[in-house]
Every structure is written in C-alpha cells, then in structure tokens.
Amino acid sequence: MWDLVVVGGGPAGSAAALGAKRLRPDARVLLLDKADFPRDKACGDGIAAHGRDELALLGVPDLIADYRPTRRLTVISPGGARVTATVARPNHVVPREVFDARLVDAARALGVEVRRHRVRALAPGDGGDGHVVLDGVIAARAVVAADGANSAVRRLIGVPATPEKHVAIAVRGYADVPPDDDVQLIAMQKEGWPAYAWSFPVGDGTANVGFGMLLPRLRATGLPGREVLHGRLAELLPHLPARDLRAHHLPLSPGRPRLGAGRVMLAGDAASLINPLTGEGIYYALLSGRLAGEAAVLAAGDPLPAYRRGVRKALGRHLRTTDVLARAAQSPGFIDAAIATAARRGEVFDLLVDVGLGAGTVPLPLAYAVVRRWLADGVRR
Ligand SMILES: Cc1cc2nc3c(=O)[nH]c(=O)nc-3n(C[C@H](O)[C@H](O)[C@H](O)COP(=O)(O)OP(=O)(O)OC[C@H]3O[C@@H](n4cnc5c(N)ncnc54)[C@H](O)[C@@H]3O)c2cc1C
Incomplete structure (x- = not known):
C-alpha cells in the first residue's frame, strides 16, 4: 500500500511528492505520469518570484538559478495605457521541458518512485478503511490528482468540469x-x-x-x-x-476551488487553480501541490479537510479578490484605469504584480482610487 500516489508529474504533482517526502522521508510515495520526462507543455514558461519561494520551501531553492532573472515588465492595456517598470522581485522564464523534468528528478532523488502510467480508473479499496485503488492494482492511502487541465481523476471522483x-x-x-x-x-x-x-x-x-x-x-x-x-x-x-x-x-479559478473528495485531493490545474487575470498557474500548482502532499502525510487518515484549510489560509482571500477583479475586468476601461494608475504610482504597480502573479489582495483605498479613475475616464469619453 502506497502512503501517497500522485497522478501527474507537472509542477503540482512534483511539489506534492516533494512536500510529502520532506515531511516524512520514510513515506512510500509513487508519482505516475502518462508521459516520460523531459516532456513539453504548452505554457508561457513564466515563473514568478512567488513560485521561487515555493521552490525554496520544497528544498530546491537553486532549481532554476542558472536561468537569467527578468526584472523589467511592460504592460499595455486594451485602450493603450502603458507602464514599464522594474518588478520588486525578478521573474524567470524557464522552458517547461526543462523545469518539469528537473522537479521530477528532485522528487526521484528524495526517494519518490516515478512510473510512466496513464491513470484511467479509481475505486474505493476493500476493508472500509477509506483507501483508494487506481486502475485495479495500485492501492493508496491518499491520492493527489495533479493531472492538469483535462484531469481524468477530477471526472472520476465526480467533480464537474470548470464552467466554460x-x-x-x-x-x-x-x-x-x-x-x-x-x-x-x-x-x-x-x-x-x-x-x-x-x-x-x-x-x-x-x-x-x-x-x-x-x-x-x-x-x-x-x-x-x-x-x-x-x-x-x-x-x-x-x-x-x-x-x-x-x-x-x-481552467481559470472561479474564486472557490473544488479541492477533492474522500481521500483524493485535486491540485494545480486539476483544481482550476489558474489566476483569472493573468493565466498564471505555476505558482498555484507548486503551492497547492505542496499543501496536498503535506496533508497526505500529516493527516493520513483524512487529509482533505487539512488540505482545504491550508489552501484557504494561503489563497482564500486572494482567490476571492481575483474573482471580483476578473468580473470588473470584463470592462476593458477598468484595466485601462488600473494600468494608468500603476504607471503613476510604483506601489500600485507592485501590488498589481502581486495580485496577478502571487497571492496579493487589494486594499480598499486602492480599489477606490482605480474605480474613481475608471469613472472619470468614463465621463471624459
Ligand atoms: C499557453 C499557456 C501559457 C501559460 N503560461 C503560463 C505562464 O507563463 N506562467 C504560469 O505560471 N502559468 C502559465 N500557464 C498555466 C500553467 O501552464 C499551468 O497552470 C501549470 O502547468 C499547471 O501545472 P499542473 O502540474 O497542475 O499541470 P500540468 O503541468 O498540466 O501537468 C499535468 C501532468 O499530468 C499528466 N497527466 C495527465 N493526465 C494523466 C493521467 N490520466 N494519468 C497520468 N498522468 C496524467 C500530464 O502528462 C502532465 O505531465 C499557461 C498555460 C497555457 C496553456
């Protein structure tokens, strides 16, 4: 019986495996992916500073240290407002073919068993102890489903797909x-x-x-x-x-993620954890994967409530903020006002980066400043 079976070896899956092994080195952890690594993944390859914080928490702070940090960011709004500024903490751009393979190697080095295997079925195990059996043969005390945007495991446990x-x-x-x-x-x-x-x-x-x-x-x-x-x-x-x-x-975050059922925890894209304002998902994948892996070994009998609490504490307010902002941003004028404000005020630029790429929230005075500008622009038009 595996203590933890992780389905998917992207950032969420590797982070789950690493998170579990770092807390409990003797845990039996199996990482399954339908692909062999290295493998490509359609992505912008942008790794935010917040993602690097997660790499440090996973014990691999230097995983991408050989890639050049990128300090400058230009954003052009839908109406043409433009801001170029130096970000408070640099981002990195690392092709996923490299990044994901390095993470899988790091998990393997900690003793995680990595197998090429496409998961197709999931069933409750015999004996009534709550364990799960994958594809009829792989028994797990806990499962982290990190199998991406088309998550088969999400479907198998009956969590509906992200609304279109x-x-x-x-x-x-x-x-x-x-x-x-x-x-x-x-x-x-x-x-x-x-x-x-x-x-x-x-x-x-x-x-x-x-x-x-x-x-x-x-x-x-x-x-x-x-x-x-x-x-x-x-x-x-x-x-x-x-x-x-x-x-x-x-699958963009709708504000309140569906995080699993029974002993199965959804992480990363499988939990629709992608920032609806920017499409950033790697930081969320590393964070949610780590929290799921940690919950699997810390609360082995019933990991889902612990995982839910962890995600709520780390991202709850932030996810609700991005949900509200994504609704406001349906009007391009709102984004024009936000970018124009960021062009004049460095602290607003930093905050927008934190909301777009990290776990930032928006203080009320700033929200009012942007709304005032948005309304004023609307009146001028
Ligand atoms: C075009 C594009 C650009 C993006 N740009 C950025 C960006 O610049 N920065 C950023 O932070 N985010 C970006 N994102 C989002 C980011 O790519 C995802 O959020 C991130 O990859 C999520 O990681 P994950 O581990 O959850 O899933 P994935 O990286 O998709 O990994 C899932 C893994 O599961 C495996 N798998 C799938 N099904 C099964 C199965 N049944 N059995 C076994 N294994 C299975 C797959 O082979 C894969 O290796 C972008 C996304 C897209 C599409």
Missing part, C-alpha cells in the same frame, strides 16, 4: 530575440477582450511568445480556433514570428 465561462485558451511558440532582450511584455487587445499577447525572453536569444483569450469569446468569432489564435498572435507581435506553436486551454 471560466475557461481560457492560449497558444504559445518560440521566437528569436536579441540575447539582451530582458523585458517581459504583455500587450492586451480590446477586440475579443479579455485577450492578450506576451513575449517572455528566456535569456538565450529566444522568447516564449503567445496569445490567449476566453474560450466563449473565441467561439463567438465563429472562426477556427487555430486561425484566430495564430492570427492574433501574429497581429499583436508582428516582429516576432513564432515557431513550435502549441495551444491548450486553461
């Missing part, structure tokens, strides 16, 4: 850039809003470039998805022709 209004779709590719390009660019687009393109330079003469929008807005165009996504990317970043284009959908 909370699902985005994005394409990413790679483009050549000057090796000294060190500005992360986010260029928002009014047409089909919310929608934006990005360029995240890796530091080796390439940049991860991409474009994302909400799935219902894409459907509303009536055009093939590929045509819209590839076309908008080329239109917004015409100087950066992209290769290796690959698209995937993003």
Whole structure:
C-alpha cells in the first residue's frame, strides 16, 4: 500500500511528492505520469518570484538559478495605457521541458518512485478503511490528482468540469530575440477582450511568445480556433514570428476551488487553480501541490479537510479578490484605469504584480482610487 500516489508529474504533482517526502522521508510515495520526462507543455514558461519561494520551501531553492532573472515588465492595456517598470522581485522564464523534468528528478532523488502510467480508473479499496485503488492494482492511502487541465481523476471522483465561462485558451511558440532582450511584455487587445499577447525572453536569444483569450469569446468569432489564435498572435507581435506553436486551454479559478473528495485531493490545474487575470498557474500548482502532499502525510487518515484549510489560509482571500477583479475586468476601461494608475504610482504597480502573479489582495483605498479613475475616464469619453 502506497502512503501517497500522485497522478501527474507537472509542477503540482512534483511539489506534492516533494512536500510529502520532506515531511516524512520514510513515506512510500509513487508519482505516475502518462508521459516520460523531459516532456513539453504548452505554457508561457513564466515563473514568478512567488513560485521561487515555493521552490525554496520544497528544498530546491537553486532549481532554476542558472536561468537569467527578468526584472523589467511592460504592460499595455486594451485602450493603450502603458507602464514599464522594474518588478520588486525578478521573474524567470524557464522552458517547461526543462523545469518539469528537473522537479521530477528532485522528487526521484528524495526517494519518490516515478512510473510512466496513464491513470484511467479509481475505486474505493476493500476493508472500509477509506483507501483508494487506481486502475485495479495500485492501492493508496491518499491520492493527489495533479493531472492538469483535462484531469481524468477530477471526472472520476465526480467533480464537474470548470464552467466554460471560466475557461481560457492560449497558444504559445518560440521566437528569436536579441540575447539582451530582458523585458517581459504583455500587450492586451480590446477586440475579443479579455485577450492578450506576451513575449517572455528566456535569456538565450529566444522568447516564449503567445496569445490567449476566453474560450466563449473565441467561439463567438465563429472562426477556427487555430486561425484566430495564430492570427492574433501574429497581429499583436508582428516582429516576432513564432515557431513550435502549441495551444491548450486553461481552467481559470472561479474564486472557490473544488479541492477533492474522500481521500483524493485535486491540485494545480486539476483544481482550476489558474489566476483569472493573468493565466498564471505555476505558482498555484507548486503551492497547492505542496499543501496536498503535506496533508497526505500529516493527516493520513483524512487529509482533505487539512488540505482545504491550508489552501484557504494561503489563497482564500486572494482567490476571492481575483474573482471580483476578473468580473470588473470584463470592462476593458477598468484595466485601462488600473494600468494608468500603476504607471503613476510604483506601489500600485507592485501590488498589481502581486495580485496577478502571487497571492496579493487589494486594499480598499486602492480599489477606490482605480474605480474613481475608471469613472472619470468614463465621463471624459
Ligand atoms: C499557453 C499557456 C501559457 C501559460 N503560461 C503560463 C505562464 O507563463 N506562467 C504560469 O505560471 N502559468 C502559465 N500557464 C498555466 C500553467 O501552464 C499551468 O497552470 C501549470 O502547468 C499547471 O501545472 P499542473 O502540474 O497542475 O499541470 P500540468 O503541468 O498540466 O501537468 C499535468 C501532468 O499530468 C499528466 N497527466 C495527465 N493526465 C494523466 C493521467 N490520466 N494519468 C497520468 N498522468 C496524467 C500530464 O502528462 C502532465 O505531465 C499557461 C498555460 C497555457 C496553456
């Protein structure tokens, strides 16, 4: 019997395995993934400073230390307001083919058994002790489902899929850039809003470039998805022709995540933990994965309540904040006002970064300042 079986070896899954093993080195932990590592994953490859804090908590503080930190960020709002500033703490851009494989290796080095295996079935085990059996043969005291945006385990335990209004779709590719390009660019687009393109330079003469929008807005165009996504990317970043284009959908956080059932905990994309304002999911995946792995060994008989408490404490207010902001941001004018305010006030810029990439919340006075500006802009128009 495994103490913990983790399904999926992305950031959430590796963090779960590492989190459990660091707390209880003698725990028997099995990590299953349908793919062999290294493997590619459609992603912007942007790792926020908050994600690096999680790497430190997982005992791998130097995992990406050989990648160049990116300190500058430019954001262009849907109406053309622009801010370029130095972020309080640098971000990193690390291709997922590298990042995820390093995390899996770190888990293996701690004694986690890693197997290539696609999970298709889940059933309660015999004996009434609450254990779970995967695919008829793998018995687990606890399961962390970190199997991504199309989580099979989420379906198997009866948690409904993320409603389509909370699902985005994005394409990413790679483009050549000057090796000294060190500005992360986010260029928002009014047409089909919310929608934006990005360029995240890796530091080796390439940049991860991409474009994302909400799935219902894409459907509303009536055009093939590929045509819209590839076309908008080329239109917004015409100087950066992209290769290796690959698209995937993003289940965005609806404010209150569904975190599992029985002995099965959902983490990362499987729990729809993606920031609805920015599409950031790696930090949430590392954090939620770690909390789930820790709960599996600290509260072995009934880990889900402990995991829920952990997520609520770490992200509860933040997730409710991003939910409210995502609703306000349906109006592009709100984002124009927020970016214009950030361009004038450094502390607002820092706070927006913290809300967009970390676990930040918005103090009321700032919310009022942005709303005042939004209303004033509305009156002027
Ligand atoms: C185009 C795009 C750009 C993005 N850009 C960014 C960005 O710049 N920064 C950021 O922070 N986030 C970004 N995100 C979000 C980020 O990619 C995800 O939030 C993150 O990968 C979630 O990690 P995860 O471990 O939950 O899932 P994943 O990384 O998807 O890992 C899931 C793993 O589960 C495995 N698996 C699936 N099904 C099974 C099964 N049945 N059995 C066994 N294994 C299985 C898969 O092979 C995979 O390895 C982006 C997403 C997209 C689509």
